[in-house]
Structures are given as structure tokens and as C-alpha cells.
Amino acid sequence: MKENLAKVLEVLTLAEKIKFEMRHSWLSNGRQESVAEHTWRMSLMAVLLEPYLEQRVDMARLLKMIIIHDLVEAESGDVPAFDIVNEETKLLKQQREQQAILNLRDQLRESTGQEIYDLWYEFEEKETYEAKVANALDKLEVQIQHNHADISTWIEIEREFVFLMGRHTSFDKGLEEFRALIEEMAILKMEAAGICTTTVRQSMPAR
Known part of the structure; x- marks a missing residue:
């Protein structure tokens, strides 16, 4: 047991x-957000939104998936969605993250290594209901945070991302309604800053 616990401490x-x-x-106070802070609020969202989901969710598995999904970034680093400009960049990101989760599995071995490995891939494949919910919360939390931040921190492509959240929430009525509220907040924020959201929509390329 001592050896296994030592591995847990290493992880x-x-x-x-x-955390850094x-x-x-x-953030709304002008400080940049850490990966850990993003993960924490995703976890809170899962707890608060559970009653509004259309299907019964395995909350323990969902929370584990959320907590684990960005853990690989401790080794691979965070790559913003807008930096994945081509298939080569996307492939490199995937390779780094896959190696990082493999390293975690091998490091933890007999304890929870395989479970963490399986949950990470379940999130990535987005086939189970819990994985779809986790993925939706990931995208929604990002936009909520953008809504809290000063509009000057937004880059141009993030205006378009406001109108793409539905790709991740359309499978669940409760999440769709929540997405609509977040989108409405973003639209009001952009329009208050003099950004024409109709123009943003019209200029969006087919994705």
C-alpha cells in the first residue's frame, strides 16, 4: 500500500x-484563469445542472471524468481551440495528451491508473451520455467565463464561438436551454461593446 500511495502523491x-x-x-477582475479553476467550475456546473438533465446521470462517473479530463495538461500544456489551425496541429495535441494519459496510467498502475485512462478516453470519444454532458459543460463553462471577462480580452474568433455551442448541447433539452441563456448573455455583452452580432453570424465560415 505504501508504494501505491507514494505514486498517488507523485501524481x-x-x-x-x-493550478498555474x-x-x-x-476572470472578471482581470486575472488570467488557470486550468484548475476551469475544472472546478465545470464540476460545480455538473452538480447544479443535474436536476435539469433529460436523462439520469451517473454523477460519480461524470465528476471523475470532469476532474480527469484536463489533468493531462499538467504534462502537455493547454492549447486553446483557436490555436488548432490545421490537422497537423490537432494531431500533435492529441499525441501529447495521449502520451500524458498513458504516463498517468502506468504511474498509478494497480490503484486507479486504468480507471483514469478509461475515463479520459470516454470523455474524448463523447459516445456515452456522461461524456456528452461533460463535453457540453466544458464548452459552456468557457463561454460563461468569457462573459464574465472584459470584452477587450476576446479575440475575434471567440465572437463566433458564441454561436457554435449548440453543437455540443443539442442532445439534451436542459443543456440547450442553459446554452441559450449563456448565448444571450454573450450577445448582450457584444452589442453593449458596439459589436454587431448579426454581422458576426453572417461572416462565419461553414464549419
């Missing part, structure tokens, strides 16, 4: 890095 030491691994998101 927790590695996980500390996501910064994302391309800013």
Missing part, C-alpha cells in the same frame, strides 16, 4: 501544475 504533485497552467480566459 498529486504533478497535478499541482494545473494558464488558459486563454480571463
Whole structure:
């Protein structure tokens, strides 16, 4: 047991890095957001939105998936969606993350290594209901945070992302309604800053 617990402590030491691994998101007070802060609010969203989901959800598995999904960034680093400009960049990101989760599985071995490995891939494949919910919460939390931040921190492509959230929430009525509220907040924020959201929609390329 002592050896296994020592491995757990090693992983927790590695996980500390996501407390200072910064994302391309800013807080309402002007400070940049860490990966750990994003993960924390995703977890809270899962708890608060559970009663509004159309299907019964395995909350323990969902929370584990959320907590684990960005853990690989302690090793691979965070890559914003807008930086994945081509298939080569996307492939490189996938390779780094896959190696990081493999390293975690091998490090934890007999304890929870395989479970963490399986949950990470379940999130990535987005086939189970829990994985779809986790993915939706991931995208929605990002936009909520953008809504809280000063509009000057938004880059142009993030205006378009406001109108793409439905791709991740359309499978569930409760999440769709929640998405609509978040989108409405974003539209009001952009329009208050003099950004024409109709123009943003019309200029969006087919994706």
C-alpha cells in the first residue's frame, strides 16, 4: 500500500501544475484563469445542472471524468481551440495528451491508473451520455467565463464561438436551454461593446 500511495502523491504533485497552467480566459477582475479553476467550475456546473438533465446521470462517473479530463495538461500544456489551425496541429495535441494519459496510467498502475485512462478516453470519444454532458459543460463553462471577462480580452474568433455551442448541447433539452441563456448573455455583452452580432453570424465560415 505504501508504494501505491507514494505514486498517488507523485501524481498529486504533478497535478499541482494545473493550478498555474494558464488558459486563454480571463476572470472578471482581470486575472488570467488557470486550468484548475476551469475544472472546478465545470464540476460545480455538473452538480447544479443535474436536476435539469433529460436523462439520469451517473454523477460519480461524470465528476471523475470532469476532474480527469484536463489533468493531462499538467504534462502537455493547454492549447486553446483557436490555436488548432490545421490537422497537423490537432494531431500533435492529441499525441501529447495521449502520451500524458498513458504516463498517468502506468504511474498509478494497480490503484486507479486504468480507471483514469478509461475515463479520459470516454470523455474524448463523447459516445456515452456522461461524456456528452461533460463535453457540453466544458464548452459552456468557457463561454460563461468569457462573459464574465472584459470584452477587450476576446479575440475575434471567440465572437463566433458564441454561436457554435449548440453543437455540443443539442442532445439534451436542459443543456440547450442553459446554452441559450449563456448565448444571450454573450450577445448582450457584444452589442453593449458596439459589436454587431448579426454581422458576426453572417461572416462565419461553414464549419
